[in-house]
Amino acid sequence: EVQLLESGGGLVQPGGSLGLSCAASGFTFSTYAMSWVRQAPGKGLEWVSAISSSGERTYYADSVRGRFTISRDNSKNTLYLQMNSLRAEDTAVFYCAKLGKVATRDAFDIWGQGTVVTVSS
Amino acid sequence: QSVLTQPPSVSGAPGQRVTISCTGSRSNIGAGYGVHWYQQLPGTAPKLLIYGNTNRPSGVPDRFSGSKSGTSASLAITGLQAEDEADYYCQSNDNSLSVFYVFGTGTKVTVL
Numbered sequence: 001e002v003q004l005l006e007s008g009g010g011l012v013q014p015g016g017s018l019g020l021s022c023a024a025s026g027f028t029f030s031t032y033a034m035s036w037v038r039q040a041p042g043k044g045l046e047w048v049s050a051i052s053s054s055g056e057r058t059y060y061a062d063s064v065r066g067r068f069t070i071s072r073d074n075s076k077n078t079l080y081l082q083m084n085s086l087r088a089e090d091t092a093v094f095y096c097a098k099l100g101k102v103a104t105r106d107a108f109d110i111w112g113q114g115t116v117v118t119v120s121s
Numbered sequence: 122q123s124v125l126t127q128p129p130s131v132s133g134a135p136g137q138r139v140t141i142s143c144t145g146s147r148s149n150i151g152a153g154y155g156v157h158w159y160q161q162l163p164g165t166a167p168k169l170l171i172y173g174n175t176n177r178p179s180g181v182p183d184r185f186s187g188s189k190s191g192t193s194a195s196l197a198i199t200g201l202q203a204e205d206e207a208d209y210y211c212q213s214n215d216n217s218l219s220v221f222y223v224f225g226t227g228t229k230v231t232v233l
Contacts, residue, residue, distance in 0.1 A: 035222070037167075044227040045159075045167065045210050047220065062219040095166055106214050106222070107157040107172040114166055 002026035002110050004096045009115030016086050016119070022079040022096030022112055030054075030074035033099040035108060036081050038092035038117075046092075049081065050099065064090075086119045093117075124149060125211050125225035132231040133201045141228045143194040143211035149223055151192035154214040158187055158196045161208040170209070171196060198230070206232045 008020040022034070035050040049070040050059045058070050069082040079096055094115050097108035126144045133139040143156060150156055158171035169178055171187035174194065184205075186197045194213075198205055211225035 037224075044208075045161075045212075045224040047212075047222040047224060050221060059221040061221075100172065103176065104169075104172045104178075106155060107169055108159070108167070108212070109169045109172070109178070111166040111168065 002098075004098065004110060004112035006094065006096050006112045006115040009094065009117045011118045011120065012086055013121050014086060014088060014119055017082070017084045018086060018117060019083070020081040020094055020096075020115060020117075022081075024077045024079065024096075024098070027098070027110075029072075029077040032101065034072060034079045035097045035099055036070065036079075037095045037097050037108065037111075038090075039095070039114075040089070040092045043092075048094070051079070083117070086117075088119050091117060091119050124215060124220070124223045125213065127209075127211060127225040127228045129226070130229045130231065132233055133198075134233045135201055135203065137201050138197060138199045139201060139230060140198075141196045141209055141211075141230070143196070143225045145192050145194075145213060145223075147192060148217045149192075149213045149215040150189065150194060152214075152216055156187065156189050156194040157212045158185075159210045159212065161210065163207070167210065201230075201232055203232050206230055 005023045036048040051070045067085045071080045096112040098110040100107045100109040155173045159167040160170045161167040174189040215223045
């Protein structure tokens, strides 16, 4: 079964740092681009960051560029998001999502259950 | 920072047909990128519903259909059922410098 399992969420003070992980299983992780998508309380979906299958190319939304870093370890089938200089407006559920290939290219075809990040003093 | 606009809500009685619009611009839908749709049931993660404008993943009922024209796209639900009550989001790529992927503002479907 294809599965994504996020971890690492929690409560952090403004200006603090937090690292998220996403463990993948059930598919050949190293051949797929991956992404993080977040959803603030009561709000819609917001794309945060993406990384190519090899990890060589990374992409960020303006709202997090310079503060967040996406990375992956294909030997461990794990995706990461390091978040620094956190702000109250970063409070959200963070989802790990797998990007499709060929016909499903650029679609998020598998999602994790999400991990909650709360930025508050 | 959504750049794809959807109606906040649509509603219909069981068995009826509802449509959800997704309006973009020349930097996203109008640039020829595919449009994808997601269903988010209350308290759960989003699920891919339609990919590449019109295609359904395995297991998605054929009551759901998608279309695209110019800078807009639409999701139609025919034979509306109670379990279709959820939030729906469109998504595409964007060739502006500020974002790579964009989501719609989201539409709440209510079954009356």
